[in-house]
Amino acid sequence: MEDSHIANARPLPLQGNFWEFPLVEKSMGARAVSLPRSRDGWYLPIGLSLMALGIALMGRKIYLDPTWPVGTDISVYLSALKNIAAGLHPYGDVHAHPFAYPPLFAELLTLLFPFFSDGKWWAVWSALTFVQLIATLIIMMRGFGEKLSWGAVALICGVISVSHLTRSEVFHGQADFTILLLLVLGLRFSTSQRPFATAVAWSIMMNIKPFLGIVVVHQLVTRRYKEAVYTLIAGGSIFALSFALFGTEAIDAFLKWRASAAWYTSVPEIARFDNQAFYAFFARVCNATEYGVPLANCQGAVPFLMIPVFAVALVALVLTARSVIMLSRANCLKPVHEMLAAGIVIAAIMACGPTYYGNYIYLLLPGALGAYLMASNGRDRAGWLVATAIWCVALYSLALPISIRLTDTYRWSQLHGLGHLAGIQNGTVAMICAVVSSALLYRSASRQARRGVATG
Structure with a gap:
């Protein structure tokens, strides 16, 4: 009835x-x-058409490059896979763009290597990464309580599909969509009170890109202590086992992995234009590198310059933690709150650094969708609209079908003077997203807590 x-x-x-x-x-x-049926009926075919166009452009980009996948991230993976196939570990001497993930990702890809080896068959892996992106978007928009209509889901998937950044990600076969899927799956399991499943998803994710260990901070913020312990134990066990598979070469593999990872997080590599974290910004203005003319040669000042940035991030984390506590006590904590909280934690910590490359903006999607869904519930609509707009500014390059100079950092020359500010645009907006959203969440939680007391 x-x-x-x-x-x-x-x-x-x-x-x-x-x-x-x-x-x-x-x-x-x-x-x-x-969504009214008539409008939803238009959005659905438009979105699907954009997805088809995006797929065609991705395929065209791969097909027209006669040397593909040479020069892409896939070529880095291939060198690691060939080493494993030869009975070696995937790490050689540190050189330009070495394989720097823990070995688990390469070990998983060896399941594909016997079939694809070199050549265009690796387009299958690129296609799988795109499928992972679409699956992730659907889960975020339909799997956390309040749902976007299927027309809206198709439209958003279509816009992101034709993005030049998505096209580049698929072309390079990067692991970013894999970790995004694992991030969202783990978050979905977490909101469903399935700590073991969450630990499995997030421990695999952390063993692909270790900086995403920041999800443990989210678990602590949301007071999921058992889940955090499970994640740390599972992550550490998988990490150790992935190296142990190399037998007597395990220690050498670990040392070579540390050297490769350190190469990416030290000057000058850390100062690349595409790294928009505050730490990278201070590295550029305090060190003479090919990426910028320093304001002063004072590398030792970088840790001190980061102190106020850490303080701002800590404020966002504390406000978020307090909000979750109040919502829990008022029995008002919903999946959308936890998705937003995860977005705040990721945005605040990534903005600090040490790395926040342009392709990492996909990790801000949970925060943006969380803010929008908060705006849709009818309470403090104007405030959450502002927050949603700021998240959209952080994600604007996902709506650009072509690259522009502002986002295509590979076309930049050395930054100097006020030009250094261009290299902190994404980090600044991400931090603003975190602070504004955490403040609004705290205000919303306080009001719900007061209503709960008054009702009681």
């Missing part, structure tokens, strides 16, 4: 469209807010 009532419910009247959030479906007693 209730289902038929919902099915026959009339959509809420639109008042300026923008303020009524028709893209969101959610239960409101016997009514549901959803």
Whole structure:
């Protein structure tokens, strides 16, 4: 009876469209807010058409490059796989762009290596990374309580599919969409009270890109202590086992991995234009490198310059932690709150550094969608709209079908003077996202807590 009532419910009247959030479906007693069928009917084919166009452009980019995958991240993976196939560990002497992941990722890819070896067959892996991206977007937009309509899901997937950044990610076959999927799956398991499944997903993710150990901070912020312990134990066990598989070469493999990882996080590599973290910014302005003319040669000042940045990030984390505690006590904590909290933690810590490369902006998607879904619930709508807009600024390059000079850092020359500020644009906006969203979440949690006390 209730289902038929919902099915026959009339959509809420639109008042300026923008303020009524028709893209969101959610239960409101016997009514549901959803995209009008006519508009949803348009968004769905438009989104699917954009996805088809994006796939065609990705395939074209790979097909027209006669040397592909030479010069891509896949070529780095291939060198590691060939070493493993020869009975060696995947790390050689440190050189330009060495394989710097823990060995688990290379060991998993060896399952594909016997079939694809060199050549264009690695387009299968690139296609799999795109599938992982679309699956992740669907989970984020449909799997955390309040849901976007399928038309909106298709439209957003379509826009991101034609992005030049997505095209580049697929071309290079990078692991970023794999870790994004693992991040969101782990978060979904976490909100479903499945700590072991969360630990498995996040421990694998951490063993691909260790900096994502920052998810443990999210577990501590949301007071999931058992889950954090499981994740650390599972992550450490997988890490140790992945090296142990090399037998007597395990220690040498570990030392070579540390050297490769250190190469990426030391000057001058850390000062690359594409690294938009505050740490990278201070490295550029305090060191003479090919990437910038320093304001002063004072490398030792970098840790001290980072102190106020850490302080701002800590404020965002503390506010988020307090918000989660209040929402939990008021029995109001929802999956969307936890998705937003994860976005805040990731944005704040990534903005600090040491690395925040342009392709890492995909990791901000949970925060952006969390802010939008918070705006759709009818409380403090204007404030959450502002927060959503700021997250969209952080993600603007995902909506650009072509690269522009502002985002294509490989076209930049040495930064100097005020030009150094271009190298901190993404880090600054990400930190603003974290601070504004944490403040709004704290205000929302405080109001819900007061309502709970008054009701009680």
